[in-house]
Amino acid sequence: QNELLQEPITNKVSGKFYTNEKELEEAVNAVYASLQFTGNFNTAIPAIGEIPGEDAYDATPANDGGVYGQLDDYNVIPQNGLIGTIWQDAYKGIQRANIVINRIENVTYENNDTKQARIGEMKFIRALYYFNLVRIFGNVPLIIDEVENPQDFFDQKRAATTEVYSQIKADLEDAISKLPTRNDSNKGRVVKSAAYTLLGKVALTLKEYADAKTQLLKVVNTQIFKLIDADKVFAIDNELNEEIIFAVQYASGINTNKEGSDAYRMFNPTSRVVNSLSGAKGHGVLKESFYNLYAATDARKDVYVGKLSSGEAYNNKIAVPTTVITDAGSDWVVLRYADVLLMLAEIENALNNQDQAIFYVNEIRKRAKLTPYTGTKDKNTVFNEIDLQRRLELVWEGHRWFDLLRQERAQTVLGITDINKLLMPIPASQIAASTALTQNPGY
């Protein structure tokens, strides 16, 4: 009889795990690990943030099942595998965060502040995933408890975006109360400023300008973060520097080349071969016209972006991998101080404080070795300058599509005629798997 009770030998089992601080810390690591998934910040979220924008395009749209090309051509279909992966991996990350939030309650940490910080980190990550989901799909199912029996969810409906946003805010506010301020030892993790920044971005997305300003000013006022020289921001040997508020970390050439991202290979022009690393896939090339927007003196030119002889420009923020092309070591920067300043500029301009807006833009121009802004101070002109600097400063950081969405300019700037294309389709596999999920209109 006892012979029939066989426990796994080389696998840990849920019922016998999450029992002490060490094991909980491993679970926390696994939540961070989910950020690196293909459907999250490895390739899919960067792709969806950038490729639909006007500056990047897919030079080989038919390749890889057309999953990137469809983003570029605004004809995404529900069978698009990349969209399917975004849905799957975001919810995998959410479930992981839910597990930690649920299990950590019964575990005593040596230092309770650490435990509180972990809860804050988990809530930040959960909020980040929901923020991505709600911006990409609109109404989405909302789960904030550890799922014990997945079969209970066949009839779960999509929650309204307002409900999802209030959960995001609640999570971020709770995170703010629990997270520590940044120091040298925790700079790889989620810190309090990251939660402020994300909360500010959420508020800006909801056009709650006053609140957005409050949150973002808290980041500015801590004076922990600052702009650094343009060529240092993305230097592979200077990661997690004073400008980086939150980044998903990758490393090249360790653990048999398994800890890097695939972003370098996926998005570089197929003709770009450095250190004989060929095989780039060309899904996120930059237009030559965009490259030409950088003034000759702009410190960011040929630092943030580069250009090939064919005229194809490329994102230079992802460093060349050390050994194999699929193993890029550059961190994916989710939040950084330049973004905070540009958001503040946009907010102040929206609140009709053009001088303050120009002050923030000039911080960005100064670092780019450009002269201060000299244009008129009317709201539109200032907006255009802020918008241009966002493109030049934040290119290929996965913001553009979401910026245009929240500014309600995607149709005008990108020429999208079908308003339904502003939301992505719910993956076909999920419509098939669930009885309660409805498809977005137009798909």
Place this chain on the structure above:
Amino acid sequence: QNKVYIESDKEVTIDQVFKIIKTQSDFNFVYPKNLFKKTPKVKIKKGEIEITQLLKNSLSNKNVTFEIIKNHTIIIKRKPVVKTPEKQQQSIRGMVTDEADNPLPGASILVKGTTKGTETDFDGNFSIDVANDNAILVISYIGYTTKEVAIKGKNQLIVKLKEDASQLEEVVVIGYGKQSKAKVIGAVSKINAKELNKVASVSLDQQLAGKISGVVVNQSNGQPGASSNISIRGVGTLTAGTNPLIVVDGFPLSEGSSLNSINTNDIENISVLKDAASAAIYGSRAANGVILVTTKKGKNNQETKITLDTYVGFQQQSSGVELVDAYQHAQFLKEARDWGYVSKDPSNRNASDPNSVRVTKKLNGRNIDGRELNLDFLQPYLDRQPGLTNTNWMDVAFRTAPMYNYNLSASGGNKKTNYYASLGYFNQEGVVIGTDLKRYSASFNLSSKINNKIKFGILLNPSFTILNSKNQGSRSSGALGLLPLSFPYYSPYKTDGSLNISEQVISEQRELEGVRINGTPVENLLATSTKVIDHKKRFRVFGNMFVEAEILNNLTYKLLLGGDYDAYNKDYYYPSSIGSYRTPAPRKDANGEETKQFRYNYLVENTLNYSLEFNNHSFNILAGHTFQKEFNNFTKVTGTGYPDDNIQNIAGASAYSADYNSSIWTLESYLARIQYDYQTKYLISAAVRTDGSSRFGVNNRWGSFPSLSAGWIFTKESFFPENDILNFGKLSASWGKTGNNQIGNYGSQALITDSNYVFNDALAPGFITTSSPNPNLGWEVASSLNIGLDFRLFNKLNISTAYYKTNTKDLLLNLPVPQQTGYNTVLANIGEMENKGFEIDLSANNLKLGALNIGFNANITTYKNTVLALGPDQDVIATGRDENFVTKIGHSIAEIYGYEIEGIYKTQEEINNSPHLSGTLTGDYKVKDINKDGKIDSSDKVSKGSFLPDFTYGFGANVAYNNFSFSFDFTGVTGRTLMDGDMASLTEAGEGFSVPTTYYFKNRYHPTNNPNGFLGQPNFGNFSNSRKQLRSSSVVEKNNGDYLRLRNIRLAYDFSPSVLQAIKVSSFQLYLSANNVFTLTKYRGWNPDGTSSNVLTSGYNTGANYPIARTFLIGARIQL
């Protein structure tokens, strides 16, 4: 040894005296049955005594005589009854033989109308006294037709008896025992050694194909060493394993374990238990049916026989794939590149634009895609200039491959002990380069009687297999995955004869006018097939030993100890000196891997068997307990950082990572069965097995599997008229439950797996739950009903029919769950499915037509699979390519859905005036708006059938003429639909990335070059969404997987006895044989048996489905 030792003074029966003599000496006894039934016991004294003396003492005063003849045989006969001599009393002498003139010892001879009788002696001779010349002798022998012979003055008779198959005394192996075929009341099919080995193959699955009704053997991967999918009476599961349980000499092998380790030459027979009633004795492992393999044994009292079996032959590929040559490809590629360029902006672009113009035609600030360039080197091909490179990569990838088989066996036995031993060597090169298999095997069977009550046996089957294979589905290694991408403009060899490395990778990524052409950058398949190392060595030994003891009269106890040790070691190396997909050589690093697995498994089985016969009642009762445990260990070491290709294994690496996995499963079972018959006319059997398995949740760990069956041999009824037409008829019905436990070892547990992060470039180990628990997880339960009707007509024709219906409940389903739960699937017992159908088997032997002796057989089985229930609130599972594989309640598993294509759009106007998918261009497919809602979406897809056939059939015949014999076998499948992934995305997609099929090329649409074509226009660079969604629909046609195959054709010659004597062998056969000579099918893919291993995407075919080989052999079988 002519003396025996008596232990003590005792009083014993005559039979016991004989037993004493038999156990202590080599003597045998031949005497009429029941001769000593009424004789009183005799007294024997302690001490040593001469055998002849003991016999004299014991048999004195008994009405018998005895004589000792050769071979230590003692013949005991009744003393002639001394009667008053009558007139004309005469003595008749004679001999009884079978049709082949072999003497029949022990045949009984009776003078009709009297009680007077005798038996033939060892040489078939008899003598008997008869009263007068009119006497008639009745001569009978078990298994032969009884014959009456009139004396009519003769005093020398030779009587030939005919074999009487109507007695069906054939014995069939069933679970935990044997049974006479007449008494079998379940659905059990048997194949004998004679029928095996007609197909040249390393493993037994190929021997079964087409032979047995209800058994479908899909050789979905023809790579040497790959195993087939065997399904018995349909597929009864969606997620759990579909492998039948294979039991070799009583030892159940782990499901899915390689069958290559069993040398088919060592197999005596195979029984397939098809219905639940027969299989239920194997309980939780029997739902997919049970295949019982019995290996060859020696026979007692048989001189040593040495047999050499050997064949040599060659194989060729037999796929339906035909690809275009370089001239056609150039035409195709030009059309694809031009249309890709023009269709993006037709008003502003023209196919005649040179590349220098094309690069300037930006659209919305974007550079052109390199796929919109016109390739410079195509022009000579388009001009049909002769002598250009025109490589037929099919000829490079495939070869005429030799195969050899040698098998030497010896068997024999004396009175107590028999043995069979063999050595085998099998060598097969694959029809695809870079694949081959070698096997060295041995078999050893020994059984011996310790004394009259105790018997033991040992069986051992060691084998060593060396396998070179490739991942044929990959676009980097192997050949088949690369074939659709290998352009005919490139050569496998350079002019100096060396391998042409990376020419296509580099050339297809070169720049024209500063833009990369973005062609098809794959490595030379000859290089990937010959330079990539994928080398597996497997050592396996399995076997068992048993002790059987008659502990009481008719009560036998058997202890069986079985074991299986299976270890392999696999080396993988992808050198840096050859390129991979998109990456030319030299690559920065090589990849190396070493995989080791070892698995050991033991079985302890105790059974009791009691049999009893009295007054026409016959009982057989079985009870037992078994326990089986398996340990699995798996280690994979991956090496990176190779400075060079000098050491081509992981030793050459400078950095390593390792995966380790170890698991255990256990199964404990109790089993019982009672078989009863009355006058071999009314038959009943009932069985139950109770299984406990470690694989299931604590709440559902134990399950019981009962079965019940009954049969009626109605031709034995007295009211049934004796006739020459219907010689035998049996009606039977059975019901039983079986289970399926093939779900992996820890499916009920929520597992934590690793998921690492890097903090500040340092690895941070992470672990978290990645599967959800299910403490209620249990087995799938299949309840099945079988009704059978068996006939024998004209003493020649056997007809066996059956109706079956199986309901599988609590399907083990990897249920797709909404992903917001954080899980993709959950393993649960959910859903229900039904399989039903009819089977008919027909066979006839010994039909005479002049000097021809003819036999034939045919079988057909119908299948109807219906899904009755899925998960909660779930009525469909749509999965696979474009969600086109649909498993829906009320329908069959994995129906392949697709749009109905009505033609090609030739003008923009046509597109505008009809519902179409977004992005549709001219030259794209026009689709039928099935639901007439004015738009095309997935609700317009229709079912095009499924991989599961409507019926399968097989037929064959054999003809013997003098020393020649000729046979053939056909097998066929009807109602099968396949989807070919390579056709959908490459060879018939029309995208300029691949080499199209000749079928596509001939029928492609092009407004000027081929205006009547009905397949999508070649397009590269602007491959529309519409085409993406339709490319899989366009290659699926209902029943495109139907086929009829000439499975085997064979001509043999047996040398005559005169020749045999001259060369001093006892038999010698030479034969020519061919397998899979042709397959009639319209399928254009690699392999019409090809399918993915996932039941839910059954019928998905790719280059991983290595084609089946056509084989031609010459062989010889010599027995000394």
